[in-house]
Amino acid sequence: MSDHNWCHGPECHTQQTQSRIRGSGDNKVLRTIKIKQGRYNGYQNGIWDYFCGNHCLFDFIRLHLTSIIAIAPRREALETPIKVVKEKYESQRYRYTDNGYQPQSYQATRTTIKSVDNA
Numbered sequence: 001m002s003d004h005n006w007c008h009g010p011e012c013h014t015q016q017t018q019s020r021i022r023g024s025g026d027n028k029v030l031r032t033i034k035i036k037q038g039r040y041n042g043y044q045n046g047i048w049d050y051f052c053g054n055h056c057l058f059d060f061i062r063l064h065l066t067s068i069i070a071i072a073p074r075r076e077a078l079e080t081p082i083k084v085v086k087e088k089y090e091s092q093r094y095r096y097t098d099n100g101y102q103p104q105s106y107q108a109t110r111t112t113i114k115s116v117d118n119a
């Protein structure tokens with residue numbers, strides 16, 4: 001098995017960078033970037049084993065979006081059960097007065113979203 005992939009960006013081989021130049025004399029080309037597998041130890045599910053960078057990743061997604069979505073289409077919204085807790089608490093804000101900015105107390109509301117244990 002090969003230890004490298006060619007970048008899957010559809011336009012990778014057209015970007016004018018010195019790292020893509022191959023060949024000699026008058027037979028030079030811009031070549032797709034060769035990527036060593038595992039270069040980031042599986043970071044982000046190994047996506048960077050297939051793309052040299054964000055530019056190529058997004059070119060690929062734009063070109064193949066319809067096919068990618070067809071793999072796992074979402075036809076209805078998903079929901080996560082939660083509890084919403086609202087609590088009032090004493091807070092302070094600064095108001096401009098004749099004595100410059102002064103702290104003033106006020107009643108604030110804190111909204112907290114809590115997970116619901118479904119087990």
Ligand SMILES: [Zn+2]
Nearest residue numbers: 007012052056
């Ligand atoms: Zn690329």
